[in-house]
Structure formats: structure tokens, C-alpha cells
Amino acid sequence: MTAFVTQPAPDFKAGALVNGEFKDISLSDFKGKKIVLFFYPLDFTFVCPTEILAFSDAIKEFEARNTQVIGVSVDSKFSHFAWTQMDRKEGGIKGITFPLVADLNKTIAADYGVLLPAGIALRGLFIINKDGMLKHITVNHNDLGRNVDEVLRLLDAVDFSEEHGEVCPANWHKGEKAMKATAAGLKEWASSK
Secondary structure, rough: OOOOOOOOOOOEEEEEEEEEEEEEEEHHHHHHOOOEEEOOOOOOHHHHHHHHHHHOHHHHHHHHHHHEEEEEOOOOOOHHHHHHOOHHHOOOOOOOOOOOOEOOOOOHHHHOOEOOOOOOOEEEEEEOOOOEEEEEEEEEEEOOOOHHHHHHHHHHHHHHHHHHOEOOOOOOOOOOOEEOOHHHHHHHHHHHO
């Protein structure tokens, strides 16, 4: 199975580190919530902790949007645990509260199309709506960190479009005017600018 926008997100069941404990989790555990599923190359690296901590620091914003954040790498749950014991100032990720999935057999990364031949994942990010459908996919080269504010903006757009049946134009932010997906809707939106 490969991940495509408009299709159901590939489910999985895997070991994870969740709030300091080892648990098996699956996407279906979070039915009824939106999910931000993000892949990162490896624990104990360089760009990865900056991203994980940025997601962690914004976790209240994700919770306010009824969204579960889940990180995935090809490391073991034991490696995840060791990394969460290290202080931020030492390159660690101590204090994170969202699950880190251990994709040791690399099937989750392969199913989501982000597995490199070297056996690590690209920086893939997947937004899954509350019904389990993929709404957004971005994949960065491993030297490019992601923007958490943009992920939050996209979650707002998912909510707005699904609730109101309108589309969100470029650079749209919550509270701004959207449009109907028609020629008349575009004209109305453009004339308001």
C-alpha cells in the first residue's frame, strides 16, 4: 500500500514510546482525531531534535485542534527512550509527550513512500483527517527542517474546508475569507482583495 492524498492513510501497528512507556499503537487508535504523522531519519542526529522539539513545544496548539502528533523513525523504541532521557541542551528531546514509533522493519516508511535505499526515512509529513483520509503530504530532503506553524495553518484549513465546504486560497489563515470552488466564488474572493 502506498500513501496518496484523497485515499485512506495506511494503517499500522507498531511498538512506540508513549510518555516514557513502551506500547503498541496504530492509527486506528486515534479514530475521530486528526493525525499529524511525521517521519524523521534517525534518533541522535541534528535537524531531527529541532523538529521534534518544535512539535513538542506546540503540542497544546495541536491538542486544541483535536490532533494527535506521532513521530516515526527506523530506530528502536529503546533508542527513542534513551534519546528522551537526554536534556535538550545536549541534543536530546527530554519532555516530549507525543508517541515516537519504532519502524525497525521499515514497513511504515515504505508504505508512506518515504523510505530511502539507505534504509532511513525522508522527512515526510502526513495530515490525516478524523475519518482516516490523507489530506496533505509533504516530503523534505533530510537537510531541510519543517515549519510547525505551516502544519498548524494546514490543520486549520482542513477543518475549515470540511466544516464549511469551501476551499482555502493561497496563504489562507484561520479567520480569513475562503471561497466557493466555482468561477463565481473565485471572482467574489478576488474582488474582496
